[in-house]
Amino acid sequence: MNRQLDAEIKTGLQFFGKMTASISHEIKNVMAIINESAGLLEDYSLMAEKGMPIDPERLKVVSDRIAAQIRRADGIATNMNSLAHSVDEFRKSVDIRETLALAVGLTGRFADMRSVILDFQPPSDFPAVITSPFHLLNLIWRVLDFAMDTSGAGKTVGLTFEAGPKSVKIRFTGIEALTNEPSTVFPTAKETALLGMLGASIHQDAEKGEINLVLPKDVRQQVTAES
């Protein structure tokens, strides 16, 4: 197999593996909470059988907790399903708002682990681009990963987008420490390969603490930052 293709496949598989491992951890946590909540309800019923009074409000707290975890699991499963279907087609119309929301959903646990807040502020429009959904998700994840590492614990990484006539610009903001990063560190060869596949480009503005990812509205067109 050609070396570049091999590297691209490896990068994609690593992304897929990282996301699904994280999802499985989240599902385990949801199961653990539901398991303890069910156990607590059983404890309450045993206490009631022994004649100990149980405040109905305590039962409501536990049932609300279970309901909240079911909603959480539903969100996790929806994100997992969207990630799985992102490899169905390698050239299709993609809603940028939905893609970014999915990327933020998949990245949430990584942000929590780093004590970083992800703040997605979508504008009111719904731009679509014709691109490879899986590779776009992979690239957004890699930029977010870098942005979270660079910004550090306790910081907020912002995410928004602007649609131009030929391109959509995804803006990653709040990366204050970007000024300290030599520009050669990012994008690495992995991001560069993804940029090439998507016909996209990355522009760093150290002064503003921003990274801008510019995507063509159609993957067959190359774009510049001003398109």
Added chain:
Amino acid sequence: MRVLLVDDEQELVETLAERLNIRGIEARWATTGDAALERVDQENFDLAILDVKIPGISGIDLHKKMKAKYPGLKFIFMTGHGSHDDFTAGSAETGADYYLLKPVNIEELIDKMTKLMTK
């Protein structure tokens, strides 16, 4: 027995603490490494039950910090995934006394805690 539960999932530690309290085990909880370190400085604990992954610090690093300050404290790790080999290797590396897989069976947890405290 006084136990400190540390996991970033507040609903999990809160519920588990209540279940342990019902069984006569005094349990407290924390959701970050910093909060856990603060609690062990403020209160005396016999045992800490740590998630392997905690925001800002790994459970393994938190264990090292706690152990350095309070050598008598016993530890059990909770993790979402892992095989018996992972646990054995992990225990050797961290010095943790036991590993438990999530979701935790409370009777198994109490059994491990009791064994640990009577060692």
